[in-house]
Amino acid sequence: MSLIKTVTEKPWERKGVIGGMEPEGTFDTEAERVALTFFLVIATVIFSLFMVSYYIRMELPDWEPLSEPAQLWFNTGLLVASSMFFQWARNIVSRGDSKNLYTSFFGAGVLALLFIVAQLVTWNHLQAGGFYLSSNPANAFYYLLTGLHALHLAGGLWVWSKSAIRLVSSGEPEDIRLSIELCSVYWHFLLLVWIVMFAVLSNT
Amino acid sequence: MAYVPLADQDQEMEMHHPHSWVEKYVWSQDHKVIAIQYGGLAVLTGIVGLVLSLLFRLQLGFPESVDFVDPNFYYQAVTMHGMIMVVYFLTALFLGGFGNYMVPLMLGARDMVFPFLNMMSVWTFLISVIILMASFFVGGGPTGAGWTLYPPQTTMAGTPGHDAGIILMLVSLAVFVVAFTMGGLNYVVTILQYRCRGMTLMRMPLTIWGIFVATVLGLFAFPALLVACIMMMFDTLLGTSFFMPAVIESGSPLDYEGGSPILFQHLFWFFGHPEVYIVALPAFGLVSDVLSVHARKNIFGYRMMVWAIIAIGGLSFIVWAHHMYVSGMNPYFGFFFATTTLIIAVPTALKVYNWLLTLWEGDIRLNAPMYFAIGFIFTFIHGGLTGLFLGNVVIDLPLSDTYFVVAHFHLVMGVSPILVLFAAIYHWYPKLSGRMYNETMAKAHFWITFLGAYAIYLPMHYLGFLGVPRRYYALGSTDFIPASAQELNSSITIAALIVGTAQILFFINIIGSLKWGKKADPNPWGAASLEWQTPDTPPKHGNWGDELPTVYRWAYDYSVPGAHEDFIPQNTPESAAPAASNDQIDSDKDSTLADV
Numbered sequence: 001m002s003l004i005k006t007v008t009e010k011p012w013e014r015k016g017v018i019g020g021m022e023p024e025g026t027f028d029t030e031a032e033r034v035a036l037t038f039f040l041v042i043a044t045v046i047f048s049l050f051m052v053s054y055y056i057r058m059e060l061p062d063w064e065p066l067s068e069p070a071q072l073w074f075n076t077g078l079l080v081a082s083s084m085f086f087q088w089a090r091n092i093v094s095r096g097d098s099k100n101l102y103t104s105f106f107g108a109g110v111l112a113l114l115f116i117v118a119q120l121v122t123w124n125h126l127q128a129g130g131f132y133l134s135s136n137p138a139n140a141f142y143y144l145l146t147g148l149h150a151l152h153l154a155g156g157l158w159v160w161s162k163s164a165i166r167l168v169s170s171g172e173p174e175d176i177r178l179s180i181e182l183c184s185v186y187w188h189f190l191l192l193v194w195i196v197m198f199a200v201l202s203n204t
Numbered sequence: 205m206a207y208v209p210l211a212d213q214d215q216e217m218e219m220h221h222p223h224s225w226v227e228k229y230v231w232s233q234d235h236k237v238i239a240i241q242y243g244g245l246a247v248l249t250g251i252v253g254l255v256l257s258l259l260f261r262l263q264l265g266f267p268e269s270v271d272f273v274d275p276n277f278y279y280q281a282v283t284m285h286g287m288i289m290v291v292y293f294l295t296a297l298f299l300g301g302f303g304n305y306m307v308p309l310m311l312g313a314r315d316m317v318f319p320f321l322n323m324m325s326v327w328t329f330l331i332s333v334i335i336l337m338a339s340f341f342v343g344g345g346p347t348g349a350g351w352t353l354y355p356p357q358t359t360m361a362g363t364p365g366h367d368a369g370i371i372l373m374l375v376s377l378a379v380f381v382v383a384f385t386m387g388g389l390n391y392v393v394t395i396l397q398y399r400c401r402g403m404t405l406m407r408m409p410l411t412i413w414g415i416f417v418a419t420v421l422g423l424f425a426f427p428a429l430l431v432a433c434i435m436m437m438f439d440t441l442l443g444t445s446f447f448m449p450a451v452i453e454s455g456s457p458l459d460y461e462g463g464s465p466i467l468f469q470h471l472f473w474f475f476g477h478p479e480v481y482i483v484a485l486p487a488f489g490l491v492s493d494v495l496s497v498h499a500r501k502n503i504f505g506y507r508m509m510v511w512a513i514i515a516i517g518g519l520s521f522i523v524w525a526h527h528m529y530v531s532g533m534n535p536y537f538g539f540f541f542a543t544t545t546l547i548i549a550v551p552t553a554l555k556v557y558n559w560l561l562t563l564w565e566g567d568i569r570l571n572a573p574m575y576f577a578i579g580f581i582f583t584f585i586h587g588g589l590t591g592l593f594l595g596n597v598v599i600d601l602p603l604s605d606t607y608f609v610v611a612h613f614h615l616v617m618g619v620s621p622i623l624v625l626f627a628a629i630y631h632w633y634p635k636l637s638g639r640m641y642n643e644t645m646a647k648a649h650f651w652i653t654f655l656g657a658y659a660i661y662l663p664m665h666y667l668g669f670l671g672v673p674r675r676y677y678a679l680g681s682t683d684f685i686p687a688s689a690q691e692l693n694s695s696i697t698i699a700a701l702i703v704g705t706a707q708i709l710f711f712i713n714i715i716g717s718l719k720w721g722k723k724a725d726p727n728p729w730g731a732a733s734l735e736w737q738t739p740d741t742p743p744k745h746g747n748w749g750d751e752l753p754t755v756y757r758w759a760y761d762y763s764v765p766g767a768h769e770d771f772i773p774q775n776t777p778e779s780a781a782p783a784a785s786n787d788q789i790d791s792d793k794d795s796t797l798a799d800v
Binding site: 006007008009010011012015016017026027031034035038039041042045046049050053056057060061062063133134137140144148 | 317318385389392393396397398401402404405406407423424427428430431434435438442443444445446459461462463464467470471474502506507510511514754755756757758760778781
């Protein structure tokens, strides 16, 4: 869709059913995909606003940088692996195949779940080390941002579990093709958010 | 041509027909029922907001005349009135109510693209309203921090509702954002993907453009409110210091340190200013359609109206700090934000000119909706002009936090959108209910509301010039406020009571006409847009019977020479249209299809 072309049309001159003017919807794709795109933009806005707040708050004198535990590298590895498994599942269904679908699809979910658990373990370690939420704004932002990211992933897992039930009950990979595709996009998005967040947290 | 409209493909299979009364009216997935649920709940909440305003107006006009309106209650009433009206009433009614009703009908779709999500949206909205109302019944009552909820005073002892009230407010807002996002995704995707055959984007009625851009604004602006709410909740409940600075409360220092209250203001207004346009843009759209239909003229400058809506939407994200000129931010920001604020007046003024030019030499039919629409033009011009004053930093500084500001924003985003709401409700009532409302009562309702609104808000400008501060429980005695200011306040209160009471006329009319109203013609105003061309009035579940409509023209073919009536509906094929209209096709050959 060319936005300029669209908004410079003269509707009062053009009568009839106009061909070539995309009467099939503005974007030639499924409604769910459009909805997901909008949702990703909204999530980006949320995370960006937190990041902006982070940078503004960092300037104030009481800020004591938190040195992120090395365990986060391991957690990152889990999330990367989860994303790769999802991509694998996506490739399988888009080929119309079903071999290894269970391994890849369930592997992706389990790895994501492990990531959330690992994040919680990291929280515990930080707490044990005396880095409490309210003791410093840097700590507060660490818990807030990682918590928010984990919540988004948990939301993804909820959709994943619904697809998993459908896959197991019907056994037809075609039924959940779109679902797997959209989930994988969401997973990659959350991986990207995590990488940006991790980079920001460890460098400040 | 082997063409199946997208809107037909999935929906035929997915249409979920209700089987019982409960499924039809309670757990309904029909956009029309959801629209009424959304709208009804918003109106009920709005009535609470209205009653609160009358109570604190009584205190202002006749100090200490009502026993329970003490300073605490006064602040709580002012706060809840503001938040309810802006978020739970106007936003919910325009987008949840009108958005739900209009979008599928005006686009020729059977329903929203995700009906289940749509149903979830309205029930989530109900939860947010319940949480909000619950704050009236908890210890300490609702928050009295002012609707902007600025920290640190929001959570400090001395502010009413600083314990449970503020938490409920924040939770309720967060839940509202979730509800809005579910609904908003529906409107946006439906508008982009589920238009019927022939309905190009530039053939959509302006109502849809207004709802579309407002929804996009909402989807991207409400997250800022969510972020602010979450961080403030952390500050209040978990003892973090995102916003809370080192502060002393009743002589003893609190545990907070180093937070930035200004950061909250930035986040709040990054939501708060687009919010003004989330309310205004649907109103602009609706009023454009009402004016065009009742003036029997095509809307003047349709394309520019669309561009203006988009431009206002874009600009609304870079003007937020004009609410913060006195916050102590960098003065250079003031220069930037004053400039963008004044630029946004350009597309807005353009819309006003286009409305006036739509009326120019029109065959104006002065029905009640038209009264309200023209009334809107008046109040919007007045409220808009004072915006030019307040947008300039040097003029804003002395007027900040005075009644001038109250007068400005009530005229521009209170009275104006509400006049449009009345116009729209009367205009679409015959379609929605299948009955006509009582015209005489509607006109009486208009005159009392319109003149009353001026009696309330015009004097407030003078109070503002005198320097009377807003949000004060009582004026006390000062050198600069003359005793006559109190008399003005009394007259404002009397006008407010009359206008508030007169709204009963509206409810009697709307509810009574359901039973006693004359049966309505399917298209009583002779309107060209699709929602008036449904096979049933009111439209049944699925809207269009067996076959979806096909659109052959824009929505504004009024006063067409030679037309059977004086208008041509959007779904009238070329062959059935008068010659005058067909001539135009020859001049634009490539734009028509052979199958017409």
